[in-house]
Amino acid sequence: MVSIIEPSHFDAYTAFVAVINNRDSTPYIYRTRDGGNSWQKITKGLEPGRIARVVREDPQRKGLLYAGTENAVYVSFDDGDHWQSLQLNLPTSAVRDLAVHDIDLVVATFGRALWVLDDLSPLRQATTQIASSNAYLLRPAMAVRVRWDNDQETPLPPEVPTGQNPPDGAIIYYYLKSPSPSAISLEIRGAAGRLVRRFSSEPPPPDKTIKNVPDYWFAPLVGIPKNAGLNRFVWDLHYDPPPTLQYSYFGNTLNFVEYTLSGHAIAGDTPREQTLGPLAVPGEYKVVLTVGDQKLTQPLAITLDPRVHVSQADLDWQFETTMKIEAGLKSSYDAFSELAALHKEITERKKKLASDAQAKDAADAIRDLEMQADAIQDGSPASPGIGPINRDLARVAFMVESGDAAPSGAAQSAIKESCNGLTKHLAEWRALQTHALPVVNARLEKYKVAPLPLASTGTAKTADDPRGDACQP
Template identity: 40%
Template sequence: MRETVGNEIPANLGVFAASDPEKGNHRGVIYAVAPSFKEIDTIWAGTDDGLIHITRDGGKTWQNVTPPQLKPWSKVSIIEASHFDAGTAYAAINSFRLDDLRAHIYRTRDFGKTWTEITKNIPDGGASNVVREDPVRKGLLFAGTEGSVYVSFNDGDDWQPLQLNLPHTSMRDLAIHGDDLIVATHGRSFWILDDITPIRQMNTEISKESVHLFAPQEAIRFRWNRNPDTPLPPEVPAGKNPPDGAIIDYYLTNAAKAPVKLEIFDAQDHLVRRYSSSDKPEPLEKTASEHPIPMYWVRPAPLLSAGEGMHRFVWDLHYAPPDSLGHEFPISAIVHDTPKYPLGAWALPGNYTAKLTVDGKSFSQQFVVKMDPRIRASLIDLRKQFEMQSGAVEGMNKSFGALLQVRSVRTQLKERSAKAGKGTLVDTMAALDKQAAELEGAAQSNFFGLPPGAKRPEDFSSLNQHFGGILAVADSADAAPTAQATAVFKELQEDLERLAERWTRIRQQDIPALNADLQRAGLAPVDPNKSPDAAPFADADGDDEP
């Protein structure tokens, strides 16, 4: 019960005050409790009729430390004990019942002896519901009102909006979990601001820089989706997954004059991945023409921005994807967040460096990649997985590159044969084309393994698909590859080496000899390095594999 009554009935009740049978003698509800993070026996308590008490002996005795500015019937919505100082606390006061729609947030630094109202730059029109202190950076506060979310970098002395894409609705509570800020609204769902690391690092010096690369938070290597079934329809309400990778934030005061470049290096300073603002994503029309899936499945390609302002880029913790004859979108899709397979090899847990280059100047920050804590595989086993994945990617790239050359040579042979007429020269080109055709082979639609009969001789097309199959096998579990997979992988490497040697002999011996005959016949030579008119592909009916 409040310590004084009688004149404490708010004037805004008007004629209804006289009909109150209790005449203001109402028992307040303890609405907020905040144990101290620094002293085990210190606890703060607030009521819905505008009182704040503190105990410093574990509840044996309580002291009324209500700010003198608080009026009766104010509601102490939230008390936040400081994570850094035992005597510091923050209180968010909701004054709806007083017809006061202004925010009222108070701060004490002396166990409640004195209080300061800290609402500068929070506009009128939204009563305050919550205030929270960041447990990592002292002085970083977040507040929620009846319409918006705000942030303060100086312990509440000044506030600025942190609305972003939030709906303007009642912000009832805030929570900080790790490096995420969580907002609970009244009727408009939960919202999460992923990775507030840049906010924690922001200061006046950074705001003066023309370019700043923030130090990334540690990244967790985890599977983006373990659901083997078809995706939820787009009209079904569902939350969005957090970014599955390393979040890299940077700020440009002005737009860059040249393409911005981002590079990822491992602990040995080996290049892992490179991105540029000049990268061109695959047009959605091309994706739609090659994959019979709803386009709302597709995850947009990550684009590195060169424009002014704050930017966020997510590296997916993979090396560059391989050159593949076939691509697919797994049927276990997520709306607007399904990547195109195959992906490159997984990055191993360890230390990495992000290097941002803007207009000739480079900025670097180190960060750590950690393994999903649910995975018990040793680093040795993960290295074995990485070796098979990276080896499979290398095999796909080599077979694809050779396939480009073979198809280009065959196209040129066809053109020269049409002009040569008949004779020995045409026969020589036909014999060479036969050898090239054997090396080229043909891609198999919906290829999932070897035919049931005896193993057929490999060619560059089948090797590309078989290496792709090994890549998928190695990626199927975060563990060392099986003995069977390792044996098949070694066979494929031997077959690739054999075919590459055969193609090298053709390039170094047969094609130069043919070019001499073509020159004598007045025809253009065959160039094995000439790019074909179209890249080879085998995308056909999609894939029902999870």
């Protein structure tokens, strides 16, 4: 009985058939190259005693075949002359059909439901050149920019069985002949070479933040892999997350990270960042893999979700707006951290001055300085300080990035108000450091108390930093 007839995608006279003999468990797959006048048996490498039920040809690479037998999936790179197992983590089960859907291989099993091998790029690009290279970066398949559903019915209890979604973003494969003794890096760059995001095999620093939920909810902190053989890394198409301060839903400052787990809460895979960087706009990018002295480059195309209808101009406007907000988030975060460090120093100086009754002028001066710093850092309901502005900018960033559209009028008004307030307070902070701080330090030195240092916790902006120079309305 002929189970499957698979005409070739490349040659009108070539076809493949899988044949079942009900009284014989031997696998039978045949190939014709002359329109069916003659047939050649092609089963070398298939496990004997296992019926072959299906054979399919890859529509993009000539000679690449897939076969399904009574217990496994196989692949051939030479038009069926030789087969090897493609089982991976697929449970042992009868494979009744196979289908190549874009870049995926869909496997229909008997009793084990449907399974999907995500991204056939490594198989389509596999050559002897890759195997003989010390390092090789494969060309990524086109990435589709799809936004998450913000109304998922999560969290589910960790003990509830859940499926696994396909990788979300750009799937990047690279081959290493042996484990790299030194760190490797992976960079995403725009068409003009501007850095979008950088990843390293160095393990990230431990997450020491205090959270209101158990740590088992979150995705593990790991660097990109650098193992011998084929490695895979998935970039989620987001830029780096901006630094944000911790505020409750009602606007109160917190000394811990408050997670609601109202969306995307999957045990072991929940994002740690509540404010993500903006999504990369559709277009052409480059992937750069650095292994030792080698720099390997491949192009990467990002396309818009085909269900979304929006102009490139609106997406560019949205992206530029978000990057301006992120510039404000960074500058407000750095200034808030500097002010917090100054407050700690002020507290120490006040303790020392309290024991000296003659130092009233210095105590008054440092108290006035503290009040000025408080006004800049926290402000008032009528004039929010740098901290509340950081909170408001994070909220408006979420609003701007919540869909594929140009920023709304309400968002633009909120950005303008926050950026104007931030510009004012940053100028006040610079003036305080330039004028008020030296006066206070002169009083402190008079009583042999160490001067207040000019705290600086901000990170320097590099030439590759994609964020703007300032928060702009």
